Amino acid sequence: MAIHVITGGAGFVAVNLAGRLLDRGVGVLALDDLSRGRRDYWEPFAGRDGFRSEVVDLTDLTAFRAALAPAAERGGVSDIWHLAANSDIPAGIADPAIDLRQTFMTTFNTLIVAKEVSAQVLHFASSSAIYGDLGEQAIHEDIGPLEPISNYGAMKLASEAQIRAAVEAHLPRANVFRFPNVVGVPATHGVMLDFVHKLRATPDTLDVLGDGSQRKAYLHVEDLVEAMLFIADKAPARYNVYNVGPSDEGIHVREIAEIVRDRVSPAARIRYGTGSRGWIGDVPRFRYSTERLARLGWSPRLDSRAAVLRAVDQIVAQETGRP
Numbered sequence: 090m091a092i093h094v095i096t097g098g099a100g101f102v103a104v105n106l107a108g109r110l111l112d113r114g115v116g117v118l119a120l121d122d123l124s125r126g127r128r129d130y131w132e133p134f135a136g137r138d139g140f141r142s143e144v145v146d147l148t149d150l151t152a153f154r155a156a157l158a159p160a161a162e163r164g165g166v167s168d169i170w171h172l173a174a175n176s177d178i179p180a181g182i183a184d185p186a187i188d189l190r191q192t193f194m195t196t197f198n199t200l201i202v203a204k205e206v207s208a209q210v211l212h213f214a215s216s217s218a219i220y221g222d223l224g225e226q227a228i229h230e231d232i233g234p235l236e237p238i239s240n241y242g243a244m245k246l247a248s249e250a251q252i253r254a255a256v257e258a259h260l261p262r263a264n265v266f267r268f269p270n271v272v273g274v275p276a277t278h279g280v281m282l283d284f285v286h287k288l289r290a291t292p293d294t295l296d297v298l299g300d301g302s303q304r305k306a307y308l309h310v311e312d313l314v315e316a317m318l319f320i321a322d323k324a325p326a327r328y329n330v331y332n333v334g335p336s337d338e339g340i341h342v343r344e345i346a347e348i349v350r351d352r353v354s355p356a357a358r359i360r361y362g363t364g365s366r367g368w369i370g371d372v373p374r375f376r377y378s379t380e381r382l383a384r385l386g387w388s389p390r391l392d393s394r395a396a397v398l399r400a401v402d403q404i405v406a407q408e409t410g411r412p
């Protein structure tokens with residue numbers, strides 16, 4: 090059985106991906122240091138054929154190699170889905186070493202082991218953060234110059250560059266997925282979870298970072314995983330780069346605050362901050378072009394608003410234990 094390795098395998102996107110890969114009948118090896126991911130996210134896969142997991146810090150190359158050795162012997166590693174990263178953008182602004190380690194060095198080491206185990210494809214979870222703040226310009230994959238405004242975006246861009254070079258040197262194939270905010274469960278971070286936590290702590294007030302005018306595109310994780318699999322199956326080149334997202338221009342933070350308030354604590358007063366950025370490195374609005382992926386034949390089922398509505402229901406159920 091060919092094995093698909095997922096780095097950052099106990100994270101939010103990864104556990105959604107693992108389920109779909111197992112559905113396809115491939116073996117999955119999930120690797121995570123549990124710095125943000127959670128061991129209990131692996132519980133639903135415990136009884137499933139072909140699922141294995143290992144707690145390992147992927148910046149430790151010796152430990153990374155050891156974690157892969159049984160899989161390499163079992164059936165060979167065909168695909169590596171590289172999802173490990175620091176997903177907390179403000180944490181990386183406060184300490185750039187976090188993004189260097191968790192985002193770039195995990196990529197660097199993943200490419201070393203990909204060569205050693207002769208992996209056929211590397212799939213990389215990149216980000217719209219590599220584009221920086223391009224205002225109202227439509228962001229397509231070939232736009233430039235690329236000037237990320239967060240360390241997170243900088244280390245994702247550096248990772249892409251390293252992957253591109255590996256395709257030239259030894260890697261047979263790579264797919265790069267650049268996606269914006271992804272929502273759904275299990276939620277580990279993000280604006281919706283933050284609002285739900287705040288409202289449960291103080292049900293009469295919701296404090297919002299920034300003035301609420303930030304507008305962003307949101308993609309539901311179920312759509313994202315379908316897009317990743319679609320690109321993996323259909324993308325034509327050795328090195329493929331795709332924006333993945335909804336085709337609408339997004340939804341304002343103000344609307345998200347109202348949706349969560351109405352769902353969790355309808356009488357709460359919403360208090361906005363000042364400025365259009367939630368934090369340093371936050372891109373207040375962007376127009377994302379997903380035409381390349383549409384031409385390949387895929388578009389999401391849910392637009393930004395529908396993705397947010399579905400995710401809020403799922404996150405409230407996750408946090409309260411009630412459907």
Ligand SMILES: NC(=O)c1ccc[n+]([C@@H]2O[C@H](COP(=O)([O-])OP(=O)(O)OC[C@H]3O[C@@H](n4cnc5c(N)ncnc54)[C@H](O)[C@@H]3O)[C@@H](O)[C@H]2O)c1
Pocket residue numbers: 096097098099100101102103120121122123124125126127145146147148171172173174175176190191195214215216217268269270271272277
């Ligand atoms: N969720 C989003 O909105 C979004 C948007 C764009 C890109 N991405 C990217 O998609 C990927 C998955 O994101 P997510 O939202 O599931 O994040 P997540 O934080 O839930 O998952 C990342 C996982 O990587 C693990 N990890 C970090 N450093 C590690 C290390 N040194 N060794 C082993 N594991 C390590 C963490 O423990 C975590 O489980 C990430 O690369 C992220 O940057 C996410």
